[in-house]
């Protein structure tokens with residue numbers, strides 16, 4: 001009981017510090033760093049010049065991924081991933097609706113946290129960005145030639161898909177660990193029977209080397225803890241994956257107290273190569289389940305959703321030597337591996353010190369079978385045997401750590417609202433800078449690869465309060481850019497973000513920009529409803545269903561006069577953009593259509609549905625200001641009563 005009270009007291013103290021720190025000392029903090037120096041020059045990217053880095057910043061509860069330039073902090077694009085997006089008709093047009101299909105039906109919203117860029121030999125290769133969705137467990141792959149979501153795979157037997165989507169150093173796997181343990185398979189049972197009965201699944205999704213296509217390879221069925229974050233081993237520890245856990249108490253209520261009882265939780269070390277071998281040799285158990293796999297094609301310009309009905313599960317006890325627990329104080333959040341693969345940093349949220357484990361020591365302890373008991377049959381290594389060192393009292397509420405590739409680590413502290421730079425090997429703190437305010441993740445471009453680009457650090461903040469003009473009760477979240485090229489970090493820039501920026505991934509622009517597609521070739525358009533020549537523009541009726549094969553080019557639609565549509569029809573506009581120039585999309589909107597307008601790229605076909613309710617003559621128009629005669633880019637549809645016998649008729653330029 002005393003312990004409970006102590007923890008409560010300390011939690012109350014922490015809460016008080018959270019609430020007073022951001023506003024408390026604002027006069028003193030204001031402008032710190034940025035104004036005193038030539039910071040403006042360092043972030044200034046002259047008109048027409050390009051930024052040095054791309055930053056892909058998660059939108060959190062917006063479900064999307066936004067693309068910024070560094071050092072300018074300019075926003076280039078919001079890539080719709082897990083949420084419908086009116087700007088791009090994503091999730092509204094017929095082609096992309098299947099992307100948001102799940103085993104729970106159409107889910108047009110998501111909570112996106114951790115982008116990670118594909119790697120080859122431990123270095124960023126800039127082909128894809130992966131990102132997780134927490135609430136309806138899913139992983140998406142964004143193609144960096146189109147900057148569009150190419151694929152979404154649902155993760156069955158998972159809940160709160162948080163310890164994801166991190167990738168191994170040759171993009172062999174993208175990992176999806178469950179935050180919440182649940183009954184597997186799901187069933188009706190008392191919540192109080194959680195302990196010992198719920199399971200936590202860690203899912204390894206293979207990525208095809210040439211296409212990026214994802215497939216669930218296996219799910220490791222772990223004890224019923226919360227699996228919070230993860231990172232792959234790299235270089236010497238390639239082949240392993242590390243996951244922080246909390247709630248090793250397996251509490252099912254008032255977790256803020258009940259999941260803070262154990263002095264140490266664990267980092268789970270998983271030898272995925274060993275399990276892969278076991279699975280390749282026929283190991284594991286196929287169990288029935290249901291999940292969606294949605295793939296978008298740049299040839300047909302459409303997505304298809306497939307339901308898969310089984311998954312391969314692996315019991316860790318069936319693969320001896322594959323899973324171990326490293327004791328880690330106290331409810332760790334971030335789980336970060338340094339560029340050499342030697343150090344595994346566990347950031348105990350309620351711990352005074354940062355714990356760093358040694359991969360080499362871990363292997364030796366395993367070799368010598370020096371265990372300190374077991375949990376559900378999984379060996380627990382001795383804390384002292386795997387400990388590389390501790391960073392003493394670096395700050396309050398450590399969350400995440402990044403690396404600059406020069407032997408320094410940068411840990412974010414939510415409660416004391418700062419970024420702390422410390423040295424790997426000596427564990428000494430060498431610098432600290434305040435963050436405004438309450439930083440979550442930090443990001444160094446390539447910071448989770450063997451080769452970080454240690455020039456900038458971006459802090460991704462939860463609270464902004466007085467930093468920007470007020471906008472009512474809801475104020476912007478933000479990021480801050482620090483120059484870390486010198487001994488001391490220097491704050492250069494604040495910039496607002498869209499949604500809540502959890503994690504981000506950065507990459508030198510020159511790796512990605514050269515591969516960026518400028519248009520889709522019309523001659524390669526395999527959309528089943530594409531209209532490749534003007535001669536093919538037409539309308540077909542099939543009962544109440546009407547299909548309009550329409551083209552668009554500066555500055556008209558073909559056809560632009562349509563008659564013979566009737567009330568009660570379901571009208572599909574399949575519209576093909578005939579432009580073959582860079583940056584000439586056209587849009588189309590139809591009065592009364594309750595899908596969003598389309599924005600169609602050169603060479604692409606998209607479809608929306610319109611169900612006219614009233615007789616009349618109804619206009620449609622281009623929604624993207626595409627030429628001097630954009631306002632002339634319009635047309636009419638005549639709608640007749642359901643009983644009329646007006647024949648289908650379409651034309652362009654006729655009277």
Ligand code: K7E
Nearest residue numbers: 113399440441502503
């Ligand atoms: Cu720390 Cu979802 Cu990575 Cu946010 S999580 S901060």
Ligand code: CUA
Nearest residue numbers: 586622624626
């Ligand atoms: Cu086409 Cu405006």
